[in-house]
Amino acid sequence: MSVESPITAADGWHRYETKALPFTITDSADAAVNLTGLSLQWLLLRQAGDAESRAYINKTSATISGTGNNIATVTVDDSEYDTVPAGYYYHELWDRTNDVMLCYGDVVLLNGTKDEA
Numbered sequence: 001m002s003v004e005s006p007i008t009a010a011d012g013w014h015r016y017e018t019k020a021l022p023f024t025i026t027d028s029a030d031a032a033v034n035l036t037g038l039s040l041q042w043l044l045l046r047q048a049g050d051a052e053s054r055a056y057i058n059k060t061s062a063t064i065s066g067t068g069n070n071i072a073t074v075t076v077d078d079s080e081y082d083t084v085p086a087g088y089y090y091h092e093l094w095d096r097t098n099d100v101m102l103c104y105g106d107v108v109l110l111n112g113t114k115d116e117a
Helices: none
Strands: 018-025 040-045 057-059 063-065 071-076 087-094 100-109
Touching: 040 071, 057 071
Parallel strands: none
Antiparallel strands: 018 071, 040 057, 040 087, 063 071, 087 100
């Protein structure tokens, strides 16, 4: 079962910032899903239903933490925004080992300033 996990304006994700995005994964009984050893993929898409090849950001690594090893933290680096304007998006986190969508949701990416240093 996929968990709805929106990234809202209140989460304060700004374009050009290095941002750690944690996703807590549970099953239909609200029990922790152990993510250890799974091949994870996170996609930032224009909208639900977009193909993987159309992803603005495609991450294939995450840090696993939490008591039940059920928190996947994806880090977006400040250098990954060149083709991603501020706006409204959609995201998906996949378990590619079993081809299961773990979480999804709408995304608000706020304006930000590129560090020229």
